[in-house]
Structure formats: C-alpha cells, structure tokens
Amino acid sequence: MRFFEDIEIGARRELGSFTFTAEAIKKFAAQFDPQAFHLDEEAGRRSLFGGLAASGWHVGSVCMKLLVADGQRLAKEAVARGEEIAVWGPSPGFRELRWIRPVLAGDTVSFSSLVETKRTSDKRPEWGILQARNTGTNQRGELVYSFLATAFVPRRKAGA
C-alpha cells in the first residue's frame, strides 16, 4: 500500500477479475442473503434479474477482496524496493453504491479503483482521507457495480 503523499488524484488501478460461479453465488446467498433469486436458477429467471444473480453484498465483498489483494501486491513491490510499507487504516464508510446491472452465474467482473479526492485529517494529523470510485465491469464491458469508498491512509512522517 502507498502513503497519502504518493497517491495522485485521477490515478486508476486495475484490481483484477472474479468469476461468479453458480456455486459461489449460492454459497454466499445461503449464508447472508437467502432471497430466492440468489439461490435458485428458476426463481432467478422469473425475477427482474433474469437469471441466478449474485447478492449485491457478494459483489461488494469480492471487490473488497480484490482491493486488499492489490494492496498486498503494492506492499510487496515496496518491500522489494527497500521502502517502508504504508499500513492503511479502517474505512469510515461509503456512499453512492450502485448495483447497476445484475451479476449472473458465470459472469466475470473486472474491478478497478479511481482516486477522486484526498485531504488531510484535522483530528488525526498522521492520517489522510482518501475517496476512490471503485467499479466493476462484466465480460461484455458493461458497468455493473460502482461505489465511492473512503479510507484513512497514513501520511509519511515529517522529514521521512
């Protein structure tokens, strides 16, 4: 992960992709969101989604998984260069989350992250606050998912 000072507004990172199999969709849904259209192909076909659809929270959780994996890749690269690793803080939340199109069984969604704003924290001078628009696009190039994430990002120590 990078420090606040190293992150540029407008910077975009490709986070990788994930294929939502019927099995994975049903497993997540059985645990957290057992609505029929997330559990059963026939119920999915009859729904607004038009097929077995992943829970929106499954899509969100997978995006988080890929965000964390991308951060781990950046950390490894920093270590390889002999640099200090920035350990990111927690997130106070998100806004404008849109499940734009259904994610159906077999769909592969590619996620990316675009930095929109950054500011320093008055209450916590050692932290900056970053906003990024994270999106998911399916194998047909259609935008399926988008949200505006907020995170605490560490600042470089003075003089470092």
Add this chain to the structure above:
Amino acid sequence: MTTLTFEDFKPGHFGTFGPRHVTREEILAFAAEYDPQPMHLDEEAAKKSMLKGLSGSGWHMCAILMRMMFDGFIGRTASMGSPGVNEMRWLAPLRPGDDLTLEIEVTEARVSRSRAETGIVTFKGVVRNAAGVALGEMVSPIIVRRRADAVA
C-alpha cells in the same frame, strides 16, 4: 404468513430485529476470504491498529445486516432486489462476541415511475451492540411489489 407488499411500509419506525450473536470464528472466516487485513485477522496487529483490537470487516457487518433484514422482514416481503446503498457509515468496530440488534426505519416509500406494479421503499438501518452503541448505519432503497388490487 402473509407476504408484505409496498402498502405495508409507511414512513416511520418499522421494527427492531435480532439479537444476532457474532462469533470470533465467523469474523476470522469472513476476513480470511474477503478482507484479509491484519486488523481483521491477527490479534497483535489489531491491537496496534486504529481500532485497537480485533474487529470484523465492515463488509461482514453489511452482510450480517442483510441477513438480519432477511430474517426480520425481507424473507416475507415481495422484494425484487435493491438498486444500491445511498450511504453506509461504519461508526464503531464489530467485535467478536457482539450481540447485534437492528433498528429499521422507513424513510421514504413511493410508487415507481417506470414500473407501476412496484414501489421503492427506502430503509434506514442502525445496527447496535448489546451496550446500545451504534456500530453501523445504512440507508438503502429496496424495490417492493405493490398489492395487485392497489395497482390501478
């Protein structure tokens, strides 16, 4: 049990649901799969983090909140899915052993312009621990079918 339709959701307090006990094992299992940051997986690293102790992933909190909504009322509602979440605020960390309650308020209920047989009900959900501390707050619309005889 009768199915809840759009007409059953009026602005105001709707209900309080739970408690839902959250174990350390499920916090670790969710984090390992979807959010493997040290603050959600490793006790020592978590102590040094801003959250000062092991905490559940915010996305895990969202998923549990969804399940509590399902068990509370969505499971018997003519729900057709949700277009998104206006805002999710993670206010305080989810801890192993927490017993969560979910307070649901309807903030808006309106008939859909594009699909007359449906309405859009916007919910505000506040999830609290046993001490009454608000851990998360979510505002999200859900598409709900209208009663057949209500559709002109």
